[in-house]
Amino acid sequence: MTVLAIRNLTLRIAGRALLDDADLAVDPGRRVGLVGRNGAGKSTLLRAVSGRIAPDGGEIRLAARARLGYVAQEAPAGPLSLLDTVLEADAERAALLAEAERGPDPARLGEIHERLLAIGADSAPARAATVLAGLGFDAEAQARPVGEFSGGWRMRVALARALFLEPDLLLLDEPTNHLDLEAAMWLEGWLQRFSGAALLVSHDRFLLDRCVHAIAHLDRGKLTLYPGGFGEFTRIRAERQAQQAAQNERVLAQRAHMQAFVDRFRAKATKARQAQSRLKALERLPPIEAVVEDAPTRFAFPEPAALPPPVLSLRRAAAGYDGRPVLRGLDLRLDQDDRVALLGANGNGKSTLAKVLAGRLPLMAGEQHRAPRLRVGYFAQHQAEELDPDGTPLSHMQAALPKATETQCRAQLARFGLDADRAETAVASCSGGEKARLLLALCTRDAPQLLILDEPTNHLDIDARDALVRALGDYAGAVLLITHDPHLVELVADRLWLVADGTARPFEGDLDEYRALLAERSRPEAARQEAVPTRRDERRERAEARGALAPLRERLKRVETTLAALGKEAATIDEALSDPRLYARDNPGLLARATARRAAIAREVEALEAEWLELQERLEDAA
Template sequence: MSLLTITDLTLRIAGRTLLDEASLSVDPGRKIGLVGRNGAGKSTLLAAIAGDISPDGGSITLSSRATLGRVKQETPEGEQSLIETVLAGHLERTALLHEAETTTDPARLADVHDRLLAIDAHSAPARAASILAGLGFDASAQQRAVSDFSGGWRMRVALATALFLNPDLLLLDEPTNHLDIEATIWLENWIRNFQGAAIIVSHDRSLLDSTVNAIAHLDRGKLSLTPGGYEEFVRIRTEQALQQNRAAERIATQRAHMQSFVDRFRAKATKARQAQARLKALERLPQIDSVIEDTPTRFAFPEPSQLPPPMMTMEHVSVGYDGRVVLHDLSLRLDMDDRIALLGQNGRGKSTFAKLLAGRLTPMAGKFQHSPRLKIGYFAQHQGDELVLTETPIDHMARAMPDALPAAVRAQLARFGLDAGKAESRVGDLSGGEKARLLLALATRDAPHLLLLDEPTNHLDLDARDALIRALSAFEGAVVLVSHDAHFVEAVADRLWLVENGTIQPFDGDMAAYRGWLLERARRAGDGEENRSIGETSARKDARRDRADQRKTQAPLRKAARAAEALLTQILQDRKAVEARLADPALYDRGDSREITRLNTELGALNAQQEAAEERWLEAEAAIEAANTQ
């Protein structure tokens, strides 16, 4: 029997139809990732399931006696401690405890104690404390008032309350938005062990791959279910798209052939009946969409000039605020081929270190040197607050590039998918993801040698995150990033640095090792044991070093491939223009044989150039592939 049944559901917001007779069934214990483009209606669907909004058609049926949990949109407030706030969120337990203290009916008292036993009420404080600890609150923080914490930390308390309820169906809408990578890894593990069902809206690919067993795709008002995690969903959708494109090409050919017949013979009486039959056949041909995404997402970073090593060095550096040291005794080095991710809980100094590298903080002690020609691009997670909402992206970029021509300003915005329409829109009208694209465009306008990325994926959807990964893979400068997205870290970083206990040390392992270390440390802390040291096998060290060396070796090969591809694109455009002129009947009506000969000669030369460019591109790609297999 299904836990949740959605039948022919229709939802409209402000006259716009988000779901159109969509259906979905959720069995007990099943965990489903809900994906779709921004604005498709994912959060609206969760609100309808929770009963916050009423359907415009169809039905949503939750099994009788089933409990539902979700993170409330409003953050908790008041002087209650964190642990008290989480415990109070279990309304049934709170009511039963109150009744156990006030009822005088022995029979009712027995029933109350039976129910308290059934919901495992006696272990509630320990379970609540464990959840809060996993989300980053130590024992002392759990006893502090909710009002002591910022909005982001309060959202963690709201998440802790939803998890503590241990419901039959859990609804999570971007649960990792306010979490660091440590809390995100803990949450992944918690959801995997959760016995109830869950519907999870998330742009965190690692979360979707590690926790769900099906993906529900909300597209054009309909819901389709695909078994497996997000990676399997992408594989199946890609395969479907290829088949769809091939079918679209076949149908387009059929349509063109039939339409040609109809146009030629529609007026001839002897062919009229057959023409009508062809028209009816045309109407019966299916309308097949050739793509699954509205617009493919692409990012491109400007190519930096080369700097001699070392790009940046620090010896026994200390840094902090207002005389208070946050990080001390930093002796580190950065070069142009470095790809480093900073790990560690929020508040440990990751953003402080990024500001030091960006030159926004001055060292309090030690020696800090860098190349005088070094250019730095800095993306900070709170920079969106500095944007002028009444201005356009063009206004912002023109101010940041005062000497650039308008075409160069627009080209830099276009690198990050801000086309003419978006570039001329008010910033206040842009989505969170579009604002993030603007900030990336601003950060990279000078072709920086070093990119500092502090939570760059916060407002990017899954496609945009993949596009950013591809762009960073092609980028030939250094990258230092802070991100709660484990998949993003794994795909971009070659080295991991752990920010902890007021300093920064290399973590000689991959994200899988870091996950294991965190979970083991949490277990040992629960057992009262000492934290174990950080380490890994020499094989992992060698593998990480090999990745960095491989990228450095492949840089000229990738550059050659890009140059050949650009040349090939230009040749194909030129050839298309020549072919269009040769296909123009007016050329032959004029009888201009000299022009016809010249165009045919030019076409022959372009064909030869295309063949040579294709050969160069294939050679470059083969060299890259050979380097990958070494």
Template sequence: MLHINDLVYRIGGRVLLDGATAHIPAGQRVGLVGRNGTGKSTLLRLILNETAPDGGDVTVRPRASVGRVAQEAPAGDDTLLDCVLAADKERAALLADLPRAEDEADAHRLAEIHERLNAIDAHSAPARAASILSGLGFSAEAQARPVRDFSGGWRMRVALAAALFARPDLLLLDEPTNHLDLEATIWLENYLAAYPGTLIIVSHDRDLLNKVCQRILHLDKGKLVSYMGDYDDFARMRREMMELREKQAVKQEARRAHLQSFVDRFRAKATKARQAQSRLKMLEKMEPVIPIVEDKGIQFDFPQPEELAPPLIQVDGGTAGYDGKPVLRRLNFRIDMDDRIALLGANGNGKSTLAKIITGRLALMEGTLKASTKLRVGYFAQHQTEELNPLGTPLQHMAKLMPGVNDTKVRAHLGRFGFGAQLADNRVEQLSGGEKARLLIALMTHDAPHVLVLDEPTNHLDIDTRDALIEALNVFEGAVVLISHDPHLVELVADRLWLVADGGVKPFDGDMQDYRRLLLDQAREARREAKADARAANGADEAPAQSAANRKEDRRAAAELRQKLAPLKKQAQAAEKKMEKLTAQKDALEAKLADPKLYDGPADKVSALQIELGEVVKQLEETEMAWLEASEAYEEAMAAGA
């Protein structure tokens, strides 16, 4: 399907691609990964023939269609459905030609048009387009509205829907989840995993790459290196390769030192001169093993806030909305210093409204909100990039928030988020998307907030930088509230899930896998109901009332089973978390007891550590037993319910 041959591309004197080569067969789903700025998007433009290479070439199979998401968001008075249907150029052209052929009574042309429409399955196109739009979060009512009614982010979803609907032989996607919520992201994962054509995805979404890709192309230092498998397979193989090369380099250096030692010792001795000369030639011919060296990644270092008495924020009987219209009702929640909360729910359900309540940007219409008088809240949202002065530098933006603070301290805070001396003095308009996101995070933490509210913080961050953010959030001593379409981030940071739906907020009993299953169940139920409605409309449903009753009974039974299983699952999860903490304590105590310096000190300190270790081991054994019992009870109840 695609051949990339010794591709060379330079920009501003910098070599982005240096002999990059790859072959992608038809039907393969490929993830293109690499750090920000390595040239992934440039490679897609070269494949699309939008720019010319400085060397090498790109060859696409003849007559193969190549598609991508339009760079400009669609606009105008066309409905969403019509906008997506128009993406199938052949279908649109055939339908446009049909009235003309009918007017001219051209029987031969009419037969050709109808035959081709049947061949491309044109009659099912509206249903297929509606299904894609629905998966990306558009209701049937929304699909009938004009594109101009929607914001930029939603329009980009329409552009994505159009690209998927067109079903090109080769589909190129550049960060397709950036404008999606978690629900739409999960739908997209399943859709792309069954895509019938060839697929190249540039993404920093680890879960998407794992779910969809059969192969990973790593763009690093201008070269393309292929790894079979998903992203986790790539990460493991690359790590193993780095370790192997490092060992080989160490061994070779030892061998080189040994040969050089012999040469130095015996070169001047007549009896050993020939042997020394032989070893000198071996040294000259020895190809150095160059270890794979990773570029130094970005690190995050959140300033730690002083501790405040709980709760930091408490809302009782809250109602919130806009222009007198409630969006969220019956809000009752509290946030403490050690909370790690992720907000789940489709876009438009009120997650951002809840974030504004927590950050003090939206007052309650009813109810009470109590917060510590010393509370500081940091808020991150992608739209804030539009509020940055493009001509200002990161240093100037930060200095404005830290009046009276000397230049050294301002630069030190920027340095916590990867802004060295040179980058701190660059204009904002020169920064990449990832650098702007890091600047926003630096700005929001300038006063060491007690609560961090992060609304899609990983857009434009590469995988290594996302991992650095996860690590920093996990050592942060304040509270964290996340809104994210990245399940990997949610799973590794949040320990409480709140579901924002049906005009309210409630705890979600379960983990991200449970939430995925819930969404898939809801999607299947929606499809069944849509089919039932279609059959009823066509007069083919003999007992619609009975079917509705059966579906209602099935939902009731499923809800009862989830309710029955929730306490058991919660027990197992609590025991598992406790086991992790106890294991960490045990490892720390064993490390202390293994330190020889400990035994040079007081004997009672050694005894105290040994007693503490014994107690931790005992608790760990009891917790393991509790976990086993809870897990077995959960599995038995699950089997009985099934």
């Protein structure tokens, strides 16, 4: 028995078929990831399953008495507290409690209490509080009216309502879009323990690899089910495409051989019968099925000019709002080859730090050094709300680059997949992914040396996320990432900064160690005290050892940066010294200075290389 059966489903939007005679079945307890390119129809399918839109053909059947949970696109609002807003999602519990308060006859009251006991009504507030806490709301926040929170936080409340119900079928549409990394990790654990069925739309590879039993691929109106997570899906799909291509080659070769025989012997009486036989065999050969491969998505950042290190640094800095500091004691440095990801829960100050580094928030105290001619590209999701809905990507780029030609503006948009047609589409008609591409094009228009990306992958499909990773790998500037996407962090970042306890500092560890730290913090105090002391001591010793090695790693990085800069300077001087025109000039002082500087660089390089070897040996001995 299936909890959801989709048969011969057809869905159309504005006359365009998103699903055409599609089939899918979801069994009880099975979690299925729904993937496909932006605009393929994934969200539309969820709305159809939830009953919000009617199909144009076929049927969608839910199991009898199955409870459905769906996170609507509209964020809840109103005077109710967060806790009451979540409890309100259980309509049966709310109705029974209201009926009990009206004082029905004793027999009915007994039935009500029996049913309340059966659905766990007494434990509901505790369960709701646990879900809210996992999504980042402390006890104080849970008592506040939901209308006081921003749209992103209210969408978390909408997610909490769906999770609290623990339905038979849970429909989730990009559930991690409004979550920080900590809340996304909590959701991952919750889904792994969830006993019901789920249909999950997500572009988060990590979530799809760890939380689903199968992948449903929506492509060209059809749904194809693949077993396993996203990694297994990509492997099987690639194998099937390769097999289809090989089969096509065999059929083509067989056709060519038979056709050559027919063309050669059709006119000969002795071979006519055989030629006719070959023609009939040609007709019986299977048709050639084209291997349809999507055109790869490509992003490209403009090449930034090189700057001397550091491009930006903070010393004893503090930042905040209205005279109240959010972050203190900031001692941080960024070089042009740095790739840094910020860790820490929402509300700890990640966006505050990003605004300081972007030059959009002045320091309250301390020092800030910015390299001359430093350009910063700042991407933030809220900027999508500032776009002119009546404008086009082209008009936005022309306003941002008033001195550029239309061709130059179109070329910058094309770097992020906004082709000629999409460049002239009204922003109001653009998808979330297209708006994100426009924001990326706008924030990199001046070829910045520092790129600050605050949740850049929200609304980008998996292919676009891969394109972003490749583009960042080729980018010659510094990158600061704020993201809930562990896949992006692991592929892009080579350093982690933890924003917590009112400051930001380097985190000497990887994402797995950070997950372990969060898991340890989330355990009840009694459980932590019962843990084996030697294991706790070992973790503390490892953390202390990493902390002791941090200055060595930092110095090693500075030495490598200085060596690279000296190497470039030496190459420039060598090129000048090899130019005969230098010696023909009547300027012996210029030649003497160039020769002296080249000798000085050689001495500096020799000393730094010796220091580099010593630092490397000390780190290896301590490992």
